[in-house]
Amino acid sequence: MTRRGRGASGAKDRQGRLLVVEGLDGAGTTTQARLLGERLRAAGRTAHVTAEPSGGPAGALIRQVLSRRVTGRDGRAFDARALALLFAADRLDHHADEIAPKLSRGVDVVSDRFTLSSLAYQGAALGDMAWVAEINRAAPSPDLTVFLRVSPRVALPRRRAATLDREIFEVDAFQRRVAASYERALEVRRAAGDRIAEIDGSRPVEAVADAVWAAVSSLD
Ligand SMILES: Nc1ncnc2c1ncn2[C@@H]1O[C@H](COP(=O)(O)OP(=O)(O)O)[C@@H](O)[C@H]1O
Numbered sequence: 745m746t747r748r749g750r751g752a753s754g755a756k757d758r759q760g761r762l763l764v765v766e767g768l769d770g771a772g773t774t775t776q777a778r779l780l781g782e783r784l785r786a787a788g789r790t791a792h793v794t795a796e797p798s799g800g801p802a803g804a805l806i807r808q809v810l811s812r813r814v815t816g817r818d819g820r821a822f823d824a825r826a827l828a829l830l831f832a833a834d835r836l837d838h839h840a841d842e843i844a845p846k847l848s849r850g851v852d853v854v855s856d857r858f859t860l861s862s863l864a865y866q867g868a869a870l871g872d873m874a875w876v877a878e879i880n881r882a883a884p885s886p887d888l889t890v891f892l893r894v895s896p897r898v899a900l901p902r903r904r905a906a907t908l909d910r911e912i913f914e915v916d917a918f919q920r921r922v923a924a925s926y927e928r929a930l931e932v933r934r935a936a937g938d939r940i941a942e943i944d945g946s947r948p949v950e951a952v953a954d955a956v957w958a959a960v961s962s963l964d
């Protein structure tokens with residue numbers, strides 16, 4: 745029987761860390777989230793890699809909207825504010841149901857996207873980042889956000905090379921608006937006290953992974 749708050753070794757059980765990877769479509773967030781999980785495990789940490797939209801029920805509905813399998817009535821676009829609320833709902837469910845239980849057991853959680861994505865994408869779609877911040881106010885702040893800075897000119901061809909189906913946000917003009925929106929969102933979250941590392945995502949995969957690892961290692 746271990747004393748509350750201490751593991752069998754007597755060492756203080758440490759809370760896992762929420763580490764978020766952010767960037768435009770094609771910035772390499774999925775790749776870098778996966779590689780960060782591998783490096784954490786190689787360094788002896790337990791790590792869980794996840795993503796938003798999550799694999800939960802709200803995330804499933806979001807993916808249907810993104811791929812146009814679900815639209816508004818008469819095939820019109822799904823309401824953008826309703827979609828913002830779905831992302832916020834998915835985030836709360838994702839955190840409560842998947843992330844928080846792992847953090848409390850000392851597992852590091854790497855999430856491919858989190859609140860910053862909503863500020864950037866829905867902020868660009870709605871032109872109302874303050875409202876998007878408000879509906880996401882209950883979501884926790886990550887221990888570290890890694891923002892992969894890649895220009896749309898570089899990111900979009902990568903995304904095109906990787907997938908055939910065009911999701912609703914994968915439009916060059918919108919991605920350029922999201923890139924500008926991310927810059928404002930970074931300022932908003934930094935002002936709120938978030939720890940954010942900006943990394944040049946245009947370099948080769950392993951060089952980016954090294955820079956991500958250096959940012960995470962600076963937390964220790
Ligand atoms: N640093 C990089 N340099 C070149 N290609 C990359 C790099 N990072 C990812 N890719 C490639 O770009 C495509 C999109 O990568 P992915 O990680 O899925 O991006 P995202 O999740 O940000 O859309 C994939 O084919 C991936 O192999």
Ligand SMILES: Cc1cn([C@H]2C[C@H](O)[C@@H](COP(=O)(O)OP(=O)(O)O)O2)c(=O)[nH]c1=O
Pocket residue numbers: 769774796797810831856857858859861862863865866911913914
């Ligand atoms: C998490 C999140 C993602 N998105 C967008 C970013 C992407 O264009 C899209 C899906 O995310 P993405 O990372 O591309 O998932 P997948 O690789 O499985 O397609 O949703 C938002 O608009 N708001 C959010 O809060």
